Every structure is written in structure tokens, then in C-alpha cells.
Amino acid sequence: MRSVKIAPSILSADFARLGEEVAAICAAGCDYVHVDVMDGHFVPNITIGPDVVKAIKPHAQCPLDVHLMIAPVDLYIDAFAEAGADIITFHPEAGPHPHRTAQAIRNAGCRVGLSLNPATPISVLDHLLDLTDLVLVMSVNPGFGGQSFIPSQLDKISAIRERIDASGRAIELEVDGGVNRETAGQAIAAGADVLVAGTATFKGGSAHYAENIATLREAGQT
Numbered sequence: 553m554r555s556v557k558i559a560p561s562i563l564s565a566d567f568a569r570l571g572e573e574v575a576a577i578c579a580a581g582c583d584y585v586h587v588d589v590m591d592g593h594f595v596p597n598i599t600i601g602p603d604v605v606k607a608i609k610p611h612a613q614c615p616l617d618v619h620l621m622i623a624p625v626d627l628y629i630d631a632f633a634e635a636g637a638d639i640i641t642f643h644p645e646a647g648p649h650p651h652r653t654a655q656a657i658r659n660a661g662c663r664v665g666l667s668l669n670p671a672t673p674i675s676v677l678d679h680l681l682d683l684t685d686l687v688l689v690m691s692v693n694p695g696f697g698g699q700s701f702i703p704s705q706l707d708k709i710s711a712i713r714e715r716i717d718a719s720g721r722a723i724e725l726e727v728d729g730g731v732n733r734e735t736a737g738q739a740i741a742a743g744a745d746v747l748v749a750g751t752a753t754f755k756g757g758s759a760h761y762a763e764n765i766a767t768l769r770e771a772g773q774t
């Protein structure tokens with residue numbers, strides 16, 4: 553049985569109390585803090601930048617999993633690394649040189665994540681797996697929390713799981729968008745080992761964070 557990590561997306565947190573919220577989900581047992589960075593250009597929403605990552609870092613007792621939904625990417629890698637990102641995940645759709653971007657993230661001392669939008673084929677991984685520590689499958693079109701899981705991505709998750717297992721590399725397979733008690737089990741069964749969950753983690757307030765995280769983690773045990 554594969555161990556499952558839970559990465560709450562702080563896009564669904566109370567932005568007026570982000571430090572407290574980050575501390576609360578870490579205390580509630582999450583494995584990563586998923587930080588959704590959006591620029592209003594690559595995706596139709598604007599969220600936070602490196603200064604906010606720097607501000608929340610002292611409150612995080614677990615790694616910051618920074619998801620860059622921005623274009624261009626390369627200009628900002630060092631700023632997010634210096635702000636405290638542990639994983640920097642980018643979209644190969646965001647620029648012409650994803651191999652160079654992955655090299656730059658490695659050189660900045662961070663783990664490299666590659667995020668695939670729903671319409672992006674897995675062939676984009678063909679010449680990048682040796683530079684990749686995490687593959688993030690978008691199960692929604694990026695830009696907003698609270699959307700519905702796109703079931704067609706389950707086949708993609710399974711295909712990527714096969715690619716990762718065949719590579720023999722310790723690459724994490726993360727799924728992001730519309731993950732809840734129902735879809736978590738499907739994603740895990742398809743091959744995911746890290747689940748991003750915003751709405752499903754933060755629903756009900758901080759008294760429920762530990763229970764919500766445990767529910768998602770156990771979804772794959774049934």
C-alpha cells in the first residue's frame with residue numbers, strides 16, 4: 553500500500569490570517585503546504601508572490617510546495633527559492649524552454665515539480681523526467697479552488713504512474729483540483745501519492761482540519 557501525502561492548498565485558507573492557517577494545517581498533520589501562485593496572465597486569477605511565501609515560511613512546520621501558475625517562470629525562480637520554497641512546480645506550457653527552467657529550479661536548491669494542465673499530453677515529460685522530482689496532474693483547469701474534478705485525468709494519472717515506475721526514479725505523483733472524500737480514492741487508485749486539497753481541507757474551519765486531512769489520507773485505504 554503506497555503511503556499518501558496531503559498537501560492543503562492555502563488558496564482556500566483565510567488570507568487575512570495566512571500565518572495562523574499555515575501553522576494550523578501543519579499542526580493538523582499535513583505533509584506539504586501547497587502554495588498557489590497565480591499571475592492573472594497564465595491563469596485568470598491573481599494570488600500571492602514571493603513576499604507572502606517569505607512571510608508564511610516561519611509558520612510552516614512542513615515543506616512549502618509552491619505551484620507557479622505564472623508565465624514567464626525563469627525570472628522568479630530565485631525569488632521563490634530565497635523566500636523558502638522547498639518544491640517549485642511550474643507549467644511547461646508557460647514557456648519555450650522547460651528543460652532550462654527545470655535546471656534553474658535545481659540550481660536554486662529546490663525540488664522540481666512539473667504540472668500538466670488537463671489538455672497537456674504526458675509526452676511533455678519525455679525529456680524532462682531525469683530533472684523531475686514531482687509530477688503534478690491538474691484535475692481542474694487552473695485558476696480557482698472549489699471546481700469539480702475532471703474524471704478524464706484518471707487515465708493520465710495511471711499512465712504517468714506507469715512511466716514513473718518504469719523510470720525507477722523516486723518521483724512523486726501529485727493530483728490537484730477537486731480532490732475530496734470521493735475523488736481522493738479514485739486518484740489514489742489511479743496511482744497518485746500526493747493529494748492537493750483546498751476546499752476539502754479548510755471546510756468547517758480549523759477545528760476540522762485534522763479530521764479533513766485524515767479523511768483524505770484514508771480514502772485510498774478502502
Ligand code: DX5
Nearest residue numbers: 694695697698729730750751
Ligand atoms: C487551482 C489550484 C489548486 C486549487 C485546489 O488552480 O492549483 O491547487 O487551489 O483547490 P480545490 O481543492 O478546492 O479544488
Ligand code: ZN
Nearest residue numbers: 561588619728
Ligand atoms: Zn495548485
